[in-house]
Amino acid sequence: MKEGWKSLAEYINIALPKGRLGEKAYDIFESIGYGCPSIREQNRKLIFENEENGVRYFWVKPSDVAVYVERGAADVGIVGKDILLEQGSDVYELLDLGIGKCRMAVAGLKGTRVHSDHTLRVATKFPNIAREYFRGQSQEIEIIKLHGSIEIAPILNMSDVIVDIVETGTTLKENNMEPLEDIVQISARLIANKAGYKFKNRQIREMCEKIAALREGKE
Ligand SMILES: Nc1ncnc2c1ncn2[C@@H]1O[C@H](COP(=O)(O)OP(=O)(O)OP(=O)(O)O)[C@@H](O)[C@H]1O
Numbered sequence: 624m625k626e627g628w629k630s631l632a633e634y635i636n637i638a639l640p641k642g643r644l645g646e647k648a649y650d651i652f653e654s655i656g657y658g659c660p661s662i663r664e665q666n667r668k669l670i671f672e673n674e675e676n677g678v679r680y681f682w683v684k685p686s687d688v689a690v691y692v693e694r695g696a697a698d699v700g701i702v703g704k705d706i707l708l709e710q711g712s713d714v715y716e717l718l719d720l721g722i723g724k725c726r727m728a729v730a731g732l733k734g735t736r737v738h739s740d741h742t743l744r745v746a747t748k749f750p751n752i753a754r755e756y757f758r759g760q761s762q763e764i765e766i767i768k769l770h771g772s773i774e775i776a777p778i779l780n781m782s783d784v785i786v787d788i789v790e791t792g793t794t795l796k797e798n799n800m801e802p803l804e805d806i807v808q809i810s811a812r813l814i815a816n817k818a819g820y821k822f823k824n825r826q827i828r829e830m831c832e833k834i835a836a837l838r839e840g841k842e
């Protein structure tokens with residue numbers, strides 16, 4: 624093996640979320656020396672590796688990142704806190720990366736009252752977060768599970784409110800809705816498989832330290 628090149632067992636396997644977080648997530652790894660130039664090519668490949676840097680990247684759906692990491696198919700991954708809360712993933716949360724910042728909120732058509740004696744119909748992609756929140760408020764709810772375009776539900780009177788991500792508030796505003804109650808602040812996290820963190824402790828800690836230093840340099 625060439626000097627400095629890694630054996631397969633030493634590879635760090637990284638699950639990256641496709642979509643809005645993906646590029647920013649990869650940029651972080653590239654900035655700290657874990658680049659894999661072929662990943663920038665526009666193609667349909669899902670696995671990229673750089674033998675020299677000892678890294679292998681997988682592009683997966685954002686909501687699947689924690690599954691790959693929990694099962695050890697990936698050693699580390701980048702995932703929104705919303706997904707971790709919703710899935711209750713059994714992984715180590717190593718760093719808040721300060722990207723993908725938004726909040727989880729209850730929202731509805733302007734003037735909607737959240738609390739009443741009636742069962743509140745809640746449309747959401749995040750049933751566990753919604754249930755937990757309204758349990759804490761002693762508000763009876765019925766969950767309507769959707770996978771996107773959640774804001775439509777109250778407009779069509781299919782739900783009374785939604786529980787969804789709000790960033791700029793534009794989607795709510797343009798659909799005549801408003802945030803009613805904030806539930807939790809969200810940002811992207813670096814997570815690690817629990818066993819992998821033990822076996823590849825030196826490499827993963829080194830990676831964390833470099834990311835933390837990068838973040839400090841930017842603040
Ligand atoms: N409008 C937003 N602004 C900032 N961050 C967001 C926003 N929407 C989602 N996020 C964050 O980015 C992560 C990925 O969101 P994205 O929209 O790319 O995936 P998705 O389509 O929800 O995922 P999936 O296809 O797996 O359901 C979310 O888990 C959340 O943490």
Ligand SMILES: O=P(O)(O)OC[C@H]1O[C@H](OP(=O)(O)OP(=O)(O)O)[C@H](O)[C@@H]1O
Pocket residue numbers: 770771772773774787788789790791792793794795
């Ligand atoms: O406050 P804003 O800046 O408008 O962002 C919030 C919107 O972003 C997300 O939707 P996404 O674009 O992921 O589409 P989706 O409907 O498929 O979830 C989220 O579900 C909101 O609809």
